[in-house]
Amino acid sequence: MEVGIVGLGLIGGSLGLDLRDRGIRVLGVSRQSSTCEKALERGIVDEASQDFALLRTAEVVFICTPIGLILPILEQVIPYLEKATVVTDVGSVKSPIVQQCTPLWRNFVGGHPMAGTAEQGIEAAQRDLFVGNSYVFTPIKETPLFALRKVEEVARSIGAVIEVCPPDIHDQAVAWISHLPVFISASLVDACMGEQEAIILQWAQRFASSGFRDTSRVGGGNPQLGVMMAQYNRGAILRSLQQYRQSLDQFITYIEQENWETLEQLLKATQQVRNRFLE
């Protein structure tokens, strides 16, 4: 089998390493010649090119670019593809992608490998990034079953746990557990910046340790990625943010009212529910 990968960053590069380890021939396309060279050097691809024509013989093509580029890349790739070629993407929002791409390419399957590191780019590519992590596919009724089976086969071969979920359900679910955390975490840092007394801010910076580090971590991620999440998953994120604001107001009210008993009940409930999320 030959697999094409467009976009040789963390996800595309890691995918290439794993697929080649399993004897699959990998064809890599990047806009930058330097990335093509690095991909060949590191053994991420068998062939690399800036030209989409390289993908002619690919049975499956993974578009591993930022969300905003998935549709334009698909449009540019289509002229070179065999009719039976299956195309998938790795974007973290699925409804708009699937809605836009399916009419253009019948054998398109939306995908979202839930794997990552704090690092980006081809330098961050690593073996076994997907092992044991969820890889979600979001077929719709127009999606051919053979296309879904094909991408599932590839994802399973790299050790991922396959999940199949409707795109809108996926988007609201990741709004809760992945996108909402980004904005509440960034708000923590922004709120601290709002401290007007310099001496308090200095000590806060000096005292900040694991609690602050963990709670602010995802808010300190790639700003462009944060904006793209908000653009592509705006409705679901706003829905989660409004609910979050109500929860926050509830905590504020209990503390204002010194309603310690109810506050303790609420903290006990969140402690239990959190465990259910992380079982």
Add this chain to the structure above:
Amino acid sequence: MEVGIVGLGLIGGSLGLDLRDRGIRVLGVSRQSSTCEKALERGIVDEASQDFALLRTAEVVFICTPIGLILPILEQVIPYLEKATVVTDVGSVKSPIVQQCTPLWRNFVGGHPMAGTAEQGIEAAQRDLFVGNSYVFTPIKETPLFALRKVEEVARSIGAVIEVCPPDIHDQAVAWISHLPVFISASLVDACMGEQEAIILQWAQRFASSGFRDTSRVGGGNPQLGVMMAQYNRGAILRSLQQYRQSLDQFITYIEQENWETLEQLLKATQQVRNRFLE
């Protein structure tokens, strides 16, 4: 030197292990005889008792109980102490403690070792818990310098980094970086519980990984501790929560207005500021 420790949990127990390693004689007091036995078995103390009379010969006494017990314990301990004995506590809120304890015992110094683990109790006690971590002392103008120097000496001997800061500044600083995170993190879990569509909630639980885990971690901590923070540091926490709510509303507004440029600037700023906190 002999050091007394009242409360042989994670902090008191770890302190005992380190002090004995350094040749200091440790006298431990616990309400529970089973804890006294464990402390002797594990070599956390040289002597253990349920009776405060054990502390007669101590040069320094550490009160390592939950915040709500510090004042009542001090009252019970005082009859047994030599006049020159220095008493300190390890509570995470300092103003109310220092205000209440200083009039009762002149040689009282408020303290806050910024060290911990997810575990609690004597079983969690470990060597070198304090090494490289901040240990804050919060003297006020009434605090004798010799008393401050004495507790600094003990804290330095166990490898902690000594910080000296006024109690009210300490309390507002920890409200930002330690207490506020608890409530915004607990609100995340509470908000997710508010999802009315069961299928979305199921998928959210299934997809939850490192981003959710880290952002919700401190909110899933000990509920009693969360309530005590709120009770003892109510003013500072409410001040931080109000500012946080404004920051959150700003993010919501930019996303509602599709003001992507400003959203990106804000995320860039928070990314940079976070690094300053964690340098």
